[in-house]
Amino acid sequence: MANRSSLRVGVVGATGLVGRILLGILQERRFPVGELRPFSSGRGASAVLWRGRRIPCAAASLEALRACDLAFLVSSDEVSERFGPALAAAGVWTIDDSSAFRLHKDVPLVIPEVNAQALSPRRRLIAGPNCTLTGAAVVGAPLLRAGGLKAVRLASYQAVSGAGRAALEEYHAQARRAAAKAGRSGPLDIPPYPEPKVFPKPIALNLFPQVGSFDRNGDCSEEFKVREELRKIWGARALPISATTVRVPVVRCHSLALWIETRRPLGLPRVRALLRRAPGLKLWEGDYPTPASALETDEVHVGRVRRGALPKELSFWVVSDNLRKGAALNSVQIAELLLKKRWL
Ligand SMILES: NC(=O)c1ccc[n+]([C@@H]2O[C@H](COP(=O)([O-])OP(=O)(O)OC[C@H]3O[C@@H](n4cnc5c(N)ncnc54)[C@H](OP(=O)(O)O)[C@@H]3O)[C@@H](O)[C@H]2O)c1
Known part of the structure; x- marks a missing residue:
């Protein structure tokens, strides 16, 4: 020592x-x-x-x-x-x-x-x-202990800073161009940008369902990471996990729409109680978190807690600061x- x-x-x-x-x-x-x-x-x-x-x-x-x-x-x-x-x-x-x-x-x-x-x-x-799955891992942990996990599905809304300094610079250059042209040539126009170097498509005033490169099955590398890293962290090797990862024109903080199906039924009051006392989590009730409200905070923020369409499925909205907790x-x-x- x-x-x-x-x-x-x-x-x-x-x-x-x-x-x-x-x-x-x-x-x-x-x-x-x-x-x-x-x-x-x-x-x-x-x-x-x-x-x-x-x-x-x-x-x-x-x-x-x-x-x-x-x-x-x-x-x-x-x-x-x-x-x-x-x-x-x-x-x-x-x-x-x-x-x-x-x-x-x-x-x-x-x-x-x-x-x-x-x-x-x-x-x-x-x-x-990986910073994208941190929020899902922290929200899922108390549910795993209380009810076991049967399946997880998520869609991410990932901030530009998740891809590093060069990505952020590319975004800012496009955003400046967009702001300078806003409404000039037509109210709905997106200005032409120089060919992006970091991202596969323009990101200012845009979004795209690709984070990393695609594999043979059509998954992108971020989706592979989300699945395999969550399984390792939760110790749930064969857990079915579906993910679609999306880059959005937000500077910082990743958001997730997250659906967790448990093995045993968990009522909503119990789920809220579990989330309220889970370490590193802030449960939002009556309002929901956004990237702006999660910025520079340490917790994983979870809101819009409700039932999903399947019998033991729960639905969440999760936001965390990719540069801090991520x-x-x-x-x-x-x-x-x-x-x-x-x-x-
Ligand atoms: N951004 C996120 O939200 C996030 C979240 C989770 C994990 N990560 C991981 O964290 C790491 C850093 O990400 P970032 O977003 O901070 O990247 P970044 O903004 O692009 O910064 C990269 C850093 O690495 C340095 N560097 C580059 N080549 C180097 C070399 N050969 N030897 C030593 N240092 C070198 C750069 O130094 P110079 O200033 O000299 O170029 C810079 O300090 C990556 O592995 C990333 O996957 C990032």
């Missing part, structure tokens, strides 16, 4: 959307960082603000990261593949937000409120889940658990 007041903490991808939020959360929650080592691509000079000081970012290297007690990987699948296993083998607790190892059998995939028991003192590489906050909560267990 490292000296807790002087933990050396590396953040790979410190200048990215998740990385910057992560640095803020470490400070807000007074995580005991003795020395911060921020890393970026090294493609240009960059720095981050840490406790009121500007700290320059170094290009990530195994040598520099090996000297850390804890490393957060918030960069890309390729960078995580390069550093994750090597760091864990060198004894560095490594929390990875990429999708590189989430489905690997030796890597715990953890949402602390849902499956903290998946952590082990011997597994130093830990994955955080990524950075979840990773910091995992690190806090490691501290609490005195493994770190």
